[in-house]
Amino acid sequence: MSNRAEEAKRVLEIVVLYCQHGICEDAKASAWFQAPGGEAEGFSIRAVMMPCSSKIEVPYILKLLESGVDAVEVIACPEKSCKLLTGSLRAEKRVEYIRGLLEKIGYSPERVGISRKLSQKPDELIKIARDRAAAVRPLGDNPMKTGEQQ
């Protein structure tokens, strides 16, 4: 099997940390994160609900990457819709800070992203994860997963 074919087959693990207010009621009631079909889709989602995106601290995301996940996506509310006023702004700044740290150690900042939109529907959430997977697929495996040099 060619490298390209192997790469396309690889199932990327995408962790989605979402603010409880950033997704719609339908999404809350459904297991939307189980929808992507593994090899068929090329990625899987591990979704974790947060009381507010501002609860996502820098070490949380770094430890997820250290554990080998391929990418982390934060789902936060738009700036003026944050129930805690500046929570989603803080989340965005932390994501930018982490992206800077990753660059300093030679990791692609694309491994962490943030989406700020209110009441996102299941298909929108899956698309965000799919886009993140597409962004990191060319990077190859997270070196922490394989134990090899990137």
Place this chain on the structure above:
Amino acid sequence: MIFAEWKPIDELVEKLKPYKKVLLVGCATCVAECSAGGEKEVETLAPLLRMALQKQGHTIEIVTATLDKQCEWEFVEQLAEQVGEVDAVLSIACGIGVQALAERFDPKPVYPGVNTSALTIREEAGLWAGRCAACGDCVLGETFGYCPIARCAKSLLNGPCGGTRKNGKCEVNEDVDCIWNLIVERAYERGQIEALAEVKSAKDWSNSGHGGPKRVIREDLRQ
């Protein structure tokens, strides 16, 4: 607070490469306040270093601890068991904490993870500014509560110099107030401008670093 900033990650990675197991130690006082060396920073730097080292082909176990104070022997002692189990220590406390660990746990290699650079106040979230130079001969009583040693680029005792900008900022940095401009303004506000007419003589620097290593003895406190 004592202010410190992380050393470049590359520099830390180079220092840790020869070891198999390292203890990363933070301090929950000043360096925690300036977001460089508290528990949160320990838990941020540890995975970052593991990832950086792994990427370069070095699998190093990094264990962590954060002391309430790294500059007090009673707290330092709490690390004795952990230090015995590692090859080296990386401290992200100020230089005082680093030296305390190096002295207590000699000959264990102890490396600084931060550069200690100033005595600051947190003006607002994410903004720290120098307030004290530990000069050993405080003049705040004569300068209306503003320190010209720490806050004037030239540490002038008789200011301002000719470089104050029209907007009252320092010629060295347009984001920094000319401290002598503020001193003069406050003197006017209090109707005491004539107090600044007196020329201040050269400071006695012997009570600061210029007098050699600091050593203070208080017999009333000694055992």
